[in-house]
Amino acid sequence: GEDVEQSLFLSVREGDSSVINCTYTDSSSTYLYWYKQEPGAGLQLLTYIFSNMDMKQDQRLTVLLNKKDKHLSLRIADTQTGDSAIYFCAESLSMSGGFKTIFGAGTRLFVKA
Amino acid sequence: GAVVSQHPSRVICKSGTSVKIECRSLDFQATTMFWYRQFPKQSLMLMATSNEGSKATYEQGVEKDKFLINHASLTLSTLTVTSAHPEDSSFYICSASGTGWDTEAFFGQGTRLTVV
Numbered sequence: 001g002e003d004v005e006q007s008l009f010l011s012v013r014e015g016d017s018s019v020i021n022c023t024y025t026d027s028s029s030t031y032l033y034w035y036k037q038e039p040g041a042g043l044q045l046l047t048y049i050f051s052n053m054d055m056k057q058d059q060r061l062t063v064l065l066n067k068k069d070k071h072l073s074l075r076i077a078d079t080q081t082g083d084s085a086i087y088f089c090a091e092s093l094s095m096s097g098g099f100k101t102i103f104g105a106g107t108r109l110f111v112k113a
Numbered sequence: 114g115a116v117v118s119q120h121p122s123r124v125i126c127k128s129g130t131s132v133k134i135e136c137r138s139l140d141f142q143a144t145t146m147f148w149y150r151q152f153p154k155q156s157l158m159l160m161a162t163s164n165e166g167s168k169a170t171y172e173q174g175v176e177k178d179k180f181l182i183n184h185a186s187l188t189l190s191t192l193t194v195t196s197a198h199p200e201d202s203s204f205y206i207c208s209a210s211g212t213g214w215d216t217e218a219f220f221g222q223g224t225r226l227t228v229v
């Protein structure tokens with residue numbers, strides 16, 4: 001089946017690191033993504049990782065992928081109040097004629113000053 | 114990066130009327146467009162996938178006669194919510210991908226529909 005799960009809420013203090021976790025069930029996913037959604041806005045792609053990679057780092061963001069356990073995480077270093085948002089984990093699945101993206105429920109990150 | 118424009122950003126309509134939402138890819142040809150619906154504090158739910166020039170593929174549980182999707186050109190897809198009811202009030206988001214761009218789909222800013 002196609003299912004992506006993530007915890008619904010995370011609270012951290014400004015300056016600390018945030019780690020948002022995600023698990024997925026379909027082992028045929030090709031790409032895995034992290035999106036950020038601020039209130040009332042659309043989705044912003046933060047980063048993505050190809051399924052044959054273990055890690056990807058992009059400035060304050062670090063993505064870790066454990067394909068064996070089907071576990072994906074997003075670490076935000078030096079978390080700022082502007083990072084407060086909902087973070088969606090998503091996987092890309094091949095389908096005839098293209099692909100489709102399945103989303104997790106989103107993790108609401110609350111950063112305390 | 115590529116830009117996807119979604120219009121309108123907000124719309125209020127009366128129960129029983131129809132509402133059309135447009136999704137345009139501004140600087141690339143979108144061979145595939147996706148329509149999502151997001152309920153408050155919930156995840157995005159894929160409603161349908163449309164390929165240019167062909168009928169949309171709807172996900173299980175999505176009424177195709179209620180949510181009409183047209184993808185007549187490589188830069189425009191529309192979602193029409195027919196005979197809208199208050200339970201159709203939601204945040205609708207489109208995304209678009211082009212040929213060979215299998216690393217990501219670009220998202221519109223979303224449309225908040227309120228049916229009164």
